[in-house]
Amino acid sequence: MTPIIGAGFLGIEQFTPPWDVFFLPLFNLLVFLYRIPFFDFALAIIIFTIVIRTILAPLFVRQIRSQKEMQRMQPLIKEVQRKHKGNRQKVSEETMALYKEHGVNPAAGCLPVVLQLPILFALYQALIRASGVIQGFTVNDGNRAAFDALQNANVVEAVAGQENTFRVAFEGACNLPEYSQLPQFLPLNCQLIDPVQLTGHVNTTVGWLLGLDLAQIDHVFAIPLFGTFALSLLAVIAAVLQFVQVKMTSPRPNPDDPTSSMTSTMTYTFPLLTIIWGGIFPSGLILYWIVYTGYLVIQQFLIMGWGNLFPIFGWQPGWAPRPEAGITPASRPKRTDTDAASTEDSQPATSRAPSSNASRGTNPRLANRPKGSAKRRGRKR
Numbered sequence: 601m602t603p604i605i606g607a608g609f610l611g612i613e614q615f616t617p618p619w620d621v622f623f624l625p626l627f628n629l630l631v632f633l634y635r636i637p638f639f640d641f642a643l644a645i646i647i648f649t650i651v652i653r654t655i656l657a658p659l660f661v662r663q664i665r666s667q668k669e670m671q672r673m674q675p676l677i678k679e680v681q682r683k684h685k686g687n688r689q690k691v692s693e694e695t696m697a698l699y700k701e702h703g704v705n706p707a708a709g710c711l712p713v714v715l716q717l718p719i720l721f722a723l724y725q726a727l728i729r730a731s732g733v734i735q736g737f738t739v740n741d742g743n744r745a746a747f748d749a750l751q752n753a754n755v756v757e758a759v760a761g762q763e764n765t766f767r768v769a770f771e772g773a774c775n776l777p778e779y780s781q782l783p784q785f786l787p788l789n790c791q792l793i794d795p796v797q798l799t800g801h802v803n804t805t806v807g808w809l810l811g812l813d814l815a816q817i818d819h820v821f822a823i824p825l826f827g828t829f830a831l832s833l834l835a836v837i838a839a840v841l842q843f844v845q846v847k848m849t850s851p852r853p854n855p856d857d858p859t860s861s862m863t864s865t866m867t868y869t870f871p872l873l874t875i876i877w878g879g880i881f882p883s884g885l886i887l888y889w890i891v892y893t894g895y896l897v898i899q900q901f902l903i904m905g906w907g908n909l910f911p912i913f914g915w916q917p918g919w920a921p922r923p924e925a926g927i928t929p930a931s932r933p934k935r936t937d938t939d940a941a942s943t944e945d946s947q948p949a950t951s952r953a954p955s956s957n958a959s960r961g962t963n964p965r966l967a968n969r970p971k972g973s974a975k976r977r978g979r980k981r
Contacts, residue, residue, distance in 0.1 A: 814884030835878020
């Protein structure tokens, strides 16, 4: 059953389900964009990111709106935490009841993240396979026979002057049994539909990025630090955008909320991880992350404004309005004169008399005297 499905999958001659069912459409889209006239590999990655991001936009819009509503609910959540301080179970129950009342799903942001991970893995594989260069592959006793067979079939050849580096052919036999052991050496056209197939290897070096090879770690916009690790300026840009994106949707610090400190830590941890990834993964992946995060920042701004981005390190610019105060908990209304009068009207006459005398400023002792005594006192004056 599997070979029949494989032969009919987009007309591609070779694939290994289930991973390639997800990977190959993305790989074909990237190569298709690369083959558009006047497009290079960097523009292909940028347009690829915008297309994927736009397709997934409805999921992220729902996530952003849910996060915005959760920010507005912070005063209510704080009130619940204050009211049931020390009772975590009660706080949890009341908080979930608030979420249900306002139609907020705290897990709404999980699905976009889950979908994003396989896209990242697929794009990483696409960058490696599109370049046709396999680095760090070691021939050993376990794979020597399969490697020699592929080499004899002119599918793979060693790159001169580079140890453990090999180039994969863009066309060749697609059904050799050795691919089951060494799938990374599968020719490029075996993974592409007929209209997208290549006549040469993908040029991953981009001139307008000063000759940056997007299939390799950034060594053009990078500052060497220690060993082979370098600080990529592209990764720094991606980290700044990541910080802005996370800070916009992060709730305000709340000492009564045990998850508040964790959220605050993640705000700074993710950008630091992005900088580390810049010295490990191909620069094309970092370019994808820049475009992806920038798109998300713009989308968040259109829906929720600046969110909780400001103040940032104590700085509150004048052109950035302060965040919304949120949904304030219902407070007990103040007692007014009208309310007091209506309360008195509802009371019995016996209980109303003293309060009415007091409201007119009359001494209760004088109220019990006959009216004539008051007149006589007035004549003496």
